[in-house]
Amino acid sequence: MAFFDRQLTKPLPLGRTLFSYGMSAIAVLSTALALMALLSILFEIFRQGLPGLKWEVFTSLPAPAGETGVPSGFGNAIQGTVLMVAIAALLSVPLGILTAIYLSEIGKTSATATIVRFVMSILSAVPSIVVGVFAYAVIVLATLFNYKGFSALAGAFALAVIMLPIVVLSIEEALKLVPQQQRFASAALGANSIQTTFKIVLASALPSITTGVLLAVARVSGETAPLLFTALFSQSWIENILNPTPSLSVMIYNYSGSPFPEQTQLAWTASVVLLGMVLLTNLLSRLITRKR
Amino acid sequence: MNSSKAQSEFLESESLKSESIVGGDTAWLDRSFAWFLQIIALAAIALLFWMGSVIFKQAFPAIKTFGAAFLTSQDWDVSQLQFGALTYLYGTVVSSAIALFFAVPIGIFVAIVTSEKFLPAWVRSPLGFLVELIASIPSVIVGLWGIFVLIPVLKPIQLWLHNQFGWIPLFSTETFGPSMLVAGVILAIMILPTIAAISRDVMASFPSDLRTASMSLGATCWEMIFTVLLPASLSGIAGAVILGLGRALGETMAVTMVIGNSDLISASLLDSGNTIPAILANQFPEALDELHIGALMYLSLILFALTLAVNVLAMFIVKIFGFKHQ
Amino acid sequence: MSSPNSPTPSLATSSESDLALCARSVDVYYGNRQVLEEVSIDVYPGQVTAIIGPSGCGKSTFIKVLNRIGELESNMRVKGEIQFFGQNIYSQRVNLNRLRRQIGMVFQKPNPFPTSIYDNVAYGVRVFSRPSRAVLDDVVESALSDAALWNEVKDSLKKSALSLSGGQQQRLCIARALAVKPRVLLMDEPCSALDPIATLKIEELIRSLQQELTIVIVTHNMQQAARISDYTAFFSTDESQVGRLIELDSTAKIFGSATHSRTRDYIEGRFG
Ligand SMILES: Nc1ncnc2c1ncn2[C@@H]1O[C@H](COP(=O)(O)OP(=O)(O)O)[C@@H](O)[C@H]1O
Ligand SMILES: [Mg+2]
Numbered sequence: 001m002a003f004f005d006r007q008l009t010k011p012l013p014l015g016r017t018l019f020s021y022g023m024s025a026i027a028v029l030s031t032a033l034a035l036m037a038l039l040s041i042l043f044e045i046f047r048q049g050l051p052g053l054k055w056e057v058f059t060s061l062p063a064p065a066g067e068t069g070v071p072s073g074f075g076n077a078i079q080g081t082v083l084m085v086a087i088a089a090l091l092s093v094p095l096g097i098l099t100a101i102y103l104s105e106i107g108k109t110s111a112t113a114t115i116v117r118f119v120m121s122i123l124s125a126v127p128s129i130v131v132g133v134f135a136y137a138v139i140v141l142a143t144l145f146n147y148k149g150f151s152a153l154a155g156a157f158a159l160a161v162i163m164l165p166i167v168v169l170s171i172e173e174a175l176k177l178v179p180q181q182q183r184f185a186s187a188a189l190g191a192n193s194i195q196t197t198f199k200i201v202l203a204s205a206l207p208s209i210t211t212g213v214l215l216a217v218a219r220v221s222g223e224t225a226p227l228l229f230t231a232l233f234s235q236s237w238i239e240n241i242l243n244p245t246p247s248l249s250v251m252i253y254n255y256s257g258s259p260f261p262e263q264t265q266l267a268w269t270a271s272v273v274l275l276g277m278v279l280l281t282n283l284l285s286r287l288i289t290r291k292r
Numbered sequence: 293m294n295s296s297k298a299q300s301e302f303l304e305s306e307s308l309k310s311e312s313i314v315g316g317d318t319a320w321l322d323r324s325f326a327w328f329l330q331i332i333a334l335a336a337i338a339l340l341f342w343m344g345s346v347i348f349k350q351a352f353p354a355i356k357t358f359g360a361a362f363l364t365s366q367d368w369d370v371s372q373l374q375f376g377a378l379t380y381l382y383g384t385v386v387s388s389a390i391a392l393f394f395a396v397p398i399g400i401f402v403a404i405v406t407s408e409k410f411l412p413a414w415v416r417s418p419l420g421f422l423v424e425l426i427a428s429i430p431s432v433i434v435g436l437w438g439i440f441v442l443i444p445v446l447k448p449i450q451l452w453l454h455n456q457f458g459w460i461p462l463f464s465t466e467t468f469g470p471s472m473l474v475a476g477v478i479l480a481i482m483i484l485p486t487i488a489a490i491s492r493d494v495m496a497s498f499p500s501d502l503r504t505a506s507m508s509l510g511a512t513c514w515e516m517i518f519t520v521l522l523p524a525s526l527s528g529i530a531g532a533v534i535l536g537l538g539r540a541l542g543e544t545m546a547v548t549m550v551i552g553n554s555d556l557i558s559a560s561l562l563d564s565g566n567t568i569p570a571i572l573a574n575q576f577p578e579a580l581d582e583l584h585i586g587a588l589m590y591l592s593l594i595l596f597a598l599t600l601a602v603n604v605l606a607m608f609i610v611k612i613f614g615f616k617h618q
Numbered sequence: 619m620s621s622p623n624s625p626t627p628s629l630a631t632s633s634e635s636d637l638a639l640c641a642r643s644v645d646v647y648y649g650n651r652q653v654l655e656e657v658s659i660d661v662y663p664g665q666v667t668a669i670i671g672p673s674g675c676g677k678s679t680f681i682k683v684l685n686r687i688g689e690l691e692s693n694m695r696v697k698g699e700i701q702f703f704g705q706n707i708y709s710q711r712v713n714l715n716r717l718r719r720q721i722g723m724v725f726q727k728p729n730p731f732p733t734s735i736y737d738n739v740a741y742g743v744r745v746f747s748r749p750s751r752a753v754l755d756d757v758v759e760s761a762l763s764d765a766a767l768w769n770e771v772k773d774s775l776k777k778s779a780l781s782l783s784g785g786q787q788q789r790l791c792i793a794r795a796l797a798v799k800p801r802v803l804l805m806d807e808p809c810s811a812l813d814p815i816a817t818l819k820i821e822e823l824i825r826s827l828q829q830e831l832t833i834v835i836v837t838h839n840m841q842q843a844a845r846i847s848d849y850t851a852f853f854s855t856d857e858s859q860v861g862r863l864i865e866l867d868s869t870a871k872i873f874g875s876a877t878h879s880r881t882r883d884y885i886e887g888r889f890g
Contacts, residue, residue: 128544
C-alpha cells in the first residue's frame with residue numbers, strides 16, 4: 001500500500017507511526033529507569049551518610065554496639081582498606097607492568113602472547129568471591145611466620161589477584177599507543193632493548209599507565225567478597241599485617257544488617273567515604289590522561 | 293663547532309671514542325631481558341591454574357565423599373556434615389535469569405538511545421557515562437541501598453503480584469521483603485552497564501552508510517533498527533549478554549544482602565532463597581570442619597567452572613562471529 | 619679520513635677499509651619475498667651519497683640494512699656482505715648497539731621523544747655513559763649548533779620537543795643523532811614531511827655537516843640529490859618487483875651523462 005503512495009505530505013500509515021512513537025517512548029523510559037536507579041543510589045547514600053560525616057569518624061574506632069553519645073567512627077577500617085589496597089598494588093603493579101611489557105614489546109602476536117592475553121581476560125572474569133576462596137586456601141589455611149588464620153596479607157593477596165589482569169590489559173593498551181618510530185629512534189642511537197623499554201616506552205606511556213593503575217585501585221578499593229573471609233574484620237587499630245584486619249567495605253556489610261541504628265548510620269557514612277574514594281580515584285585517572 | 297675543553301676531554305674518553313663495532317657483547321642482555329619477561333608472563337598464566345588446582349585440592353575431601361550426587365542433593369546440614377549444592381545452584385541460576393530478563397531489553401534500549409541519533413551528542417555521551425558509572429559503585433553499597441530502598445519500594449509490588457496472580461506458581465507465596473525477585477532486580481542493575489556499554493560499542497561500529505541506505509529506502513528509524521541494525525549486531529549483543537550473565541552468576545554482596553538467605557527451593561520468585569556466592573560469603577568465615585570447608589570449596593569450584601565456561605563462550609561468540617561489522 | 623672533497627673523485631682507487639661503507643652482493647628479503655638483489659655500493663668517507671629511484675624499489679630497505687635497524691622492525695633477512703670501515707657489520711661478533719651508535723639515522727617523519735629538547739639530544743649520550751652535567755650541557759649545545767637549531771631553542775631547552783615545528787623537530791632529530799658523534803649518518807627522505815623553507819635549511823645543514831661526516835641520504839627529489847650530493851646511486855625495479863642498483867657514479871655524471879638509459883629516463887622524467 002505504501003508502495004503506491006506518492007504523496008509526500010500524506011502521513012505514514014497509523015500503524016507505522018504508532019510503532020515509531022511507541023518504541024521511542026519505551027527506549028526513553030528504559031534509559032530513564034536505569035538513570036533513576038543510579039540517581040537513587042547516589043542520592044540515598046549522600047542523604048543518609050552525609051549527616052554522620054564528622055571529623056571523629058576518621059579518627060575513632062567503632063563504639064561498642066548499643067553505646068551512644070561516645071565518639072564512634074571507622075578510622076581503623078580506612079586504615080585497613082588503604083593498607084590492603086597498597087599492598088595489593090605493590091604486588092600486582094610490578095608484575096603487571098612486566099607482563100604487559102612482554103605482551104607489547106616481545107610476545108606481540110606470538111602464540112604465547114595470545115594465550116597470556118586470553119588467560120588474563122579469563123582471570124579478570126573470575127568472580128571476586130572465588131578469588132577470595134583462593135586466597136583463603138593459600139594464606140588463611142596456611143601457617144606463615146607462626147601466624148595462622150585471617151590477615152591483611154590474605155586480603156591484600158586476593159585484591160592483588162583481582163588487580164593483576166586489569167593492570168596487565170590496560171597497561172598493554174597504553175604501551176601499544178607509543179609510536180613504533182620512537183622505539184626505532186632509540187635503537188638507532190645505540191640503545192639496547194632494556195634502555196628503549198624503560199627510558200622511552202614506559203616513560204612516554206607513564207600517564208596512561210597511571211590511569212590504568214588508578215582504575216584498578218578504584219575497582220579493588222570497593223571489593224568486599226574477597227575480604228570477608230581473608231582479612232575478616234576487627235574492632236581495633238591495625239598492628240600487624242598477619243592479624244585480622246578491618247576494611248570499609250566489610251564494615252558496611254557487617255553493620256548493614258545491624259539492629260542498632262547508630263551502626264547502620266556508620267554503614268551509611270562509611271559508604272559516603274568509600275564511594276568518595278572510589279569516584280575520586282576514577283576522576284583523577286581520567287584527569288591524568290585528559291591533561292596530556 | 294664550538295666544543296669546549298670539558299667536552300673534548302669527554303669525547304676523547306673511553307665511552308664515546310670506541311671505534312670498534314665488535315666486543316662488549318650486549319646481545320645476551322637483550323636475550324635475557326626477553327627471557328625474563330617471558331617467564332613473568334608465564335607465571336601470570338600459571339596463576340589461573342594455581343587457583344584452579346588449589347581450590348580443587350581443598351574441595352577434594354568433599355568431592356570424594358559426595359561425588360556427583362552433590363549437584364543433585366538439597367541437603368545442607370553443617371552439624372550432620374551432609375552437603376548438597378542444588379539449593380544454591382538453583383538460586384544462582386534463577387536470580388541470574390531474572391537479572392537477564394530485566395537487564396537485556398533495558399540494556400539494549402539504553403545502547404540504542406546512546407548510539408543512535410535520537411538525541412544530540414551532548415546528551416548522549418553523558419548518558420552513556422552515567423549508566424557506566426553504575427559499574428564503579430561498590431556492590432556492597434548497592435546492597436545497602438537494596439536493603440533500605442529497593443526492598444521497601446518493591447514490597448507493595450510483590451504483594452500486589454501475589455494478590456493478583458497468586459494462582460501462578462511464580463507468585464504463589466506472600467513475601468516478607470527479601471526475595472529472589474529483589475535479588476534478580478538488583479543483579480539486573482549491576483549488569484546493566486556491561487550489557488549497555490558493549491552493545492553500544494557494537495552498534496556504534498555499524499557503518500553509518502548502511503543506516504542511511506536503509507532509511508533512504510523509506511524505513512523509519514525504528515524499522516531500520518529492527519531490520520538492519522539489530523540483526524547485524526546480534527552476535528556482539530549476544531556476547532555482551534553472556535558477559536553480563538557471567539557477572540551475575542558470580543556477584544556476591546548485593547545479592548547476599550537482599551535475597552533472604554534461606555535454604556529452600558521454591559517455585560515462587562517472591563520467596564527468599566540463596567546463591568552459591570551468598571552461602572560462601574556467609575559460611576566461610578566460620579567454617580572449621582574439613583568436610584564443611586571441602587563442601588564450600590566444591591561450591592567454589594562449581595562457580596569457578598560455571599563462570600569460566602560462560603566467559604569463554606562469550607569470548608568465542610565475539611571472536612567467531614566478529615565484534616566489528618566488516 | 620683523508621678523502622678528497624672534489625666533486626668528481628675517482629671511483630677506482632680506494633681499498634675496502636678506506637670506504638665508510640661497502641656493500642657487496644647484498645640480497646634482502648622480507649620473509650620469503652625478495653626486495654633487493656645483488657646490490658654493491660661504495661660509500662666514500664666525508665662525502666654525501668644520495669640514493670634515488672622510483673618508490674617501492676627498496677631505498678628505505680637498503681638504508682635500514684646499513685645500520686641493521688631493519689631486522690628490528692620486521693622479518694628482514696640479509697645476504698651478502700657489508701663493511702663499515704673494513705669491519706663486517708653482519709659478523710656474529712658485532713655489537714649492534716655500538717654499530718648503531720656509529721651509524722646514526724634520521725627518519726622520514728620527525729620522531730622526537732616526548733621529552734624535553736635537552737633530554738632528546740642527551741639521550742644517546744646517556745645511553746652509553748654518565749657524563750657530568752657540565753659536559754652534557756656542552757655536548758647538547760654543540761650538537762644543537764651543528765644542527766643549526768641552537769639559536770632557536772637555547773632559551774627553551776626544557777620545553778617539550780613536541781612543541782617545535784616540523785622542520786625544527788627534524789633538525790632536533792639530526793642533533794640527537796649528531797650528539798653521539800657517529801661516523802656515518804643515514805637519512806631516509808628527511809625532508810619529505812617538511813615545507814620548502816624547512817627543506818632548504820636541512821639541505822644547508824647537510825652541506826655543512828659533510829666536512830666531518832659521511833652522509834647517505836634517500837630522496838625522491840632529484841633536484842635535491844643534484845644540489846647536495848657528491849655521489850648518486852640509482853635504484854630501480856624490474857617486472858619481478860625486485861630492486862637493483864642500476865648505477866652509482868658521481869652526481870655530476872649521473873645528472874649529466876648517465877651510462878644507463880634507465881637512469882637517464884628516470885632523471886628526465888620518463889618512467890618505466
Ligand atoms: N616491513 C616490510 N615487510 C614486507 N615488505 C616490505 C616491508 N617494508 C617494505 N616492504 C616492501 O619492500 C619493497 C621496498 O620498500 P621500500 O624499501 O620502503 O621502498 P622505497 O623506500 O624505495 O619506496 C616494497 O615493495 C615494499 O612493499
Ligand atoms: Mg621509502
